[in-house]
Amino acid sequence: MKIDHLGIAVNSIDIARGFYETLGLRIEREETIEHEQVRTAMIPVGESRIELLEPTTENSAVGRFLNKRGEGLHHVALHVDDIAETLEALKSNGVRLVSEKIQVGAGGHLYFFVHPSSAGGMLLEICQDREQIQD
Amino acid sequence: MKIDHLGIAVNSIDIARGFYETLGLRIEREETIEHEQVRTAMIPVGESRIELLEPTTENSAVGRFLNKRGEGLHHVALHVDDIAETLEALKSNGVRLVSEKIQVGAGGHLYFFVHPSSAGGMLLEICQDREQIQD
Numbered sequence: 001m002k003i004d005h006l007g008i009a010v011n012s013i014d015i016a017r018g019f020y021e022t023l024g025l026r027i028e029r030e031e032t033i034e035h036e037q038v039r040t041a042m043i044p045v046g047e048s049r050i051e052l053l054e055p056t057t058e059n060s061a062v063g064r065f066l067n068k069r070g071e072g073l074h075h076v077a078l079h080v081d082d083i084a085e086t087l088e089a090l091k092s093n094g095v096r097l098v099s100e101k102i103q104v105g106a107g108g109h110l111y112f113f114v115h116p117s118s119a120g121g122m123l124l125e126i127c128q129d130r131e132q133i134q135d
Numbered sequence: 136m137k138i139d140h141l142g143i144a145v146n147s148i149d150i151a152r153g154f155y156e157t158l159g160l161r162i163e164r165e166e167t168i169e170h171e172q173v174r175t176a177m178i179p180v181g182e183s184r185i186e187l188l189e190p191t192t193e194n195s196a197v198g199r200f201l202n203k204r205g206e207g208l209h210h211v212a213l214h215v216d217d218i219a220e221t222l223e224a225l226k227s228n229g230v231r232l233v234s235e236k237i238q239v240g241a242g243g244h245l246y247f248f249v250h251p252s253s254a255g256g257m258l259l260e261i262c263q264d265r266e267q268i269q270d
Contacts, residue, residue: 001160002181003138006211008255016255022228023213023221023261025136045213046137047182052255072256073208076141078158078180086158093157120143120151120187121207126158 003048004079004127009065009072013041013054016071020050027052033106038062075113077125083110086126090114098123104130138183139214139262144200144207148176148189151206155185162187168241173197210248212260218245221261225249233258239265 010016017027020043028049029042037060043050053074055063065074080086083102090097098113105111108130116123145151152162155178163184164177172195178185188209190198200209215221218237225232233248240246243265251258 001158003141003183006138006141008257010255018228019230019254022224022230023136023215024224048138070256072251073211076208080158089157089159093153095154095157116207119154120145121205122143 001081002079004077004125005042005049005051006076007051007053007074007125009053009055009062009069009074011054011066011071013039013052016052016054017041025050031106032056036060036062073122075123075125077111077127079127079129081128083112083126083128087112090118090126095119136216137214139212139260140177140184140186141211142186142188142209142260144188144190144197144204144209146189146201146206148174148187151187151189152176160185166241167191171195171197208257210258210260212246212262214262214264216263218247218261218263222247225253225261230254 025043025045027041028044032039037056039054039056041052053062055066057063062074087102096115096118098115102110102112109127110130111125111127114124114126160178160180162176163179167174172191174189174191176187188197190201192198193202197209222237231250231253233250237245237247244262246260246262249259249261
């Protein structure tokens with residue numbers, strides 16, 4: 001298991017990037033995820049990455065988060081080796097999930113979210129790269 | 136550089152640990168840091184760790200955080216190779232710091248905090264293991 005990424009909600013990637021560049025980090029990839037109405041910038045940090053999330057509309061999930069709470073950590077993602085097994089273990093222990101189904105993300109990775117009420121107040125994503133299941 | 140740890144403020148380590156154990160993670164070390172009035176539990180995750188922070192008094196920094204915001208992410212710590220160089224780079228770029236001096240933590244590690252207003256709304260710790268400077 002590892003920390004896959006930290007999702008940080010920001011008003012502007014162009015403004016936020018300067019701080020990370022001062023730290024010596026670099027944005028590796030930027031993309032717009034249309035169906036989530038969010039622009040993302042990936043900043044590798046060791047085996048993990050920081051994902052800056054800038055809403056493309058105020059009414060998106062990240063846009064509403066910013067309106068309510070301002071900039072800051074939106075979610076933490078943990079990478080697991082067997083997402084189906086993890087989902088079953090959490091369900092059978094009564095952990096509250098945002099959705100009980102594994103979803104497929106833009107790059108083909110698999111994910112689901114644990115509700116903050118079960119994860120110490122953090123929105124927690126559990127994810128797995130698609131490649132690993134194809135092995 | 137790597138994500139050193141995520142500091143999560145919780146009301147009770149004994150209650151919070153169950154969720155992480157269900158994920159297959161284990162608490163490696165628990166200790167009480169008297170001068171910060173906090174009990175901590177370290178959970179290794181890949182090259183990083185999750186640190187559960189439980190206040191020993193309501194009037195501690197973590198206790199006040201919990202009273203104000205409830206459980207959740209308290210800070211993110213990035214590990215750097217040369218903390219003095221990082222501090223100078225941030226200062227010379229006008230980044231707002233919580234304190235402009237490098238401090239020495241319980242285990243001898245070095246650290247300082249970047250103010251959330253300069254780090255996308257997150258309280259960001261920059262740290263370095265003591266061993267690395269002694270090399």
